[in-house]
Amino acid sequence: MKKVTVSAPGKLVLFGEHAVVYGRPCLVTAVGQRIKTTVELIDEPIFQLNAPDVSISDYKKPMSELGKGEAPKGAKFVEIAVANFLSKYPFQAGIKVTTKSQFSSQFGFGSSSASTVCVIKALSELFSKKLSNKQIFDLSYKTVLDIQRKGSGFDVAAAIYGGTLYYVTGGKVIQSLNIENLPLIVGYTGVKADTVTIVNQVAALAKKYPKQIENIYTSIQSIVELAKISLLKSDWQSSGELMNFNEGLLTTLGVEGKKLADMIYAAREAGAYGAKLSGAGMGDCMIALASPSKVRSVKNAITQAEGQIINVKTNVEGVRIEP
Ligand code: PMV
Numbered sequence: 001m002k003k004v005t006v007s008a009p010g011k012l013v014l015f016g017e018h019a020v021v022y023g024r025p026c027l028v029t030a031v032g033q034r035i036k037t038t039v040e041l042i043d044e045p046i047f048q049l050n051a052p053d054v055s056i057s058d059y060k061k062p063m064s065e066l067g068k069g070e071a072p073k074g075a076k077f078v079e080i081a082v083a084n085f086l087s088k089y090p091f092q093a094g095i096k097v098t099t100k101s102q103f104s105s106q107f108g109f110g111s112s113s114a115s116t117v118c119v120i121k122a123l124s125e126l127f128s129k130k131l132s133n134k135q136i137f138d139l140s141y142k143t144v145l146d147i148q149r150k151g152s153g154f155d156v157a158a159a160i161y162g163g164t165l166y167y168v169t170g171g172k173v174i175q176s177l178n179i180e181n182l183p184l185i186v187g188y189t190g191v192k193a194d195t196v197t198i199v200n201q202v203a204a205l206a207k208k209y210p211k212q213i214e215n216i217y218t219s220i221q222s223i224v225e226l227a228k229i230s231l232l233k234s235d236w237q238s239s240g241e242l243m244n245f246n247e248g249l250l251t252t253l254g255v256e257g258k259k260l261a262d263m264i265y266a267a268r269e270a271g272a273y274g275a276k277l278s279g280a281g282m283g284d285c286m287i288a289l290a291s292p293s294k295v296r297s298v299k300n301a302i303t304q305a306e307g308q309i310i311n312v313k314t315n316v317e318g319v320r321i322e323p
Helices: 073-088 111-126 133-148 154-161 197-209 210-232 234-253 258-269 291-306
Strands: 003-015 024-044 046-051 056-062 096-102 165-168 173-177 184-188 274-278 285-288 320-322
Touching: 003 111, 003 184, 003 210, 003 234, 003 274, 003 285, 024 111, 024 154, 046 073, 056 073, 073 096, 073 111, 073 133, 073 285, 096 111, 111 133, 111 154, 111 234, 133 154, 133 173, 154 165, 154 173, 154 210, 165 210, 184 258, 184 291, 197 210, 210 234, 234 258, 234 285, 258 274, 258 285, 258 291, 285 291
Parallel strands: 046 096
Antiparallel strands: 003 024, 003 320, 024 096, 024 165, 046 056, 165 173, 184 285, 274 285
């Protein structure tokens, strides 16, 4: 085999962001919008990337230079993923990668992690390595850490395993939860959040107020444990209330921001069971839970607060080979 196409889903965090960077659990669901990556073995010893969604066209580097020198932002994850695979499973060939996304990299759906996972999975197939999901996770998570230095890896897990997961930092626990039909409403702020910057801001706050921030993480953890149970029972009322608790703690961490707050309050006032931000905060998306009779008014309220509704399927299949 010389060529394979693989796809992986984006993700939305349901509960537990930020605390999950510090050893606590979170809940994450894989969304229907996917990244598709084609990886081809070529004779010339060069790495070649086309990723039109992140404005990368015909990016080239000798295979011997992989991971060295500068790389444009949109190329980094794919390049380092190939470099990490190559150093673990040496091979002689050039690599041509093409990625295509069904969602904007601005949404915070985890496009970088999903494309990293696609590349590792594709190389595992092309070189018949038969890597397990955990082996794909470890190599993909290493790639993310090599580039970002920080991050819990939940987005990597969602891209690989799919479904809805109870996840602990670094993949210490990756548990699939049997949840169907999550009645989730998603609103996009139109603002791109820089995850690493926000994680660093929270880290600076924790340096100044270690005990207080530690207590917040512990509270978030206890909410995640309850939310896991309420989601498994399809108890949307309690799940919504727990979203509101979680949001209050994220506000305390200073990551809510006015735009998200407006959309979250609008959703609650329109009758949602609860609403919160999803991800690092300050931008990207918010999520809400609502009964079928309230869905339309909640969506309208979010739109009136200048958010954009994004229709998502949740709980979808993880990384897979495409025909
Ligand atoms: O901004 P996102 O969607 O990548 O989510 C970040 C979530 C954090 O908990 C703040 C960081 C992490 O790596 O878990």
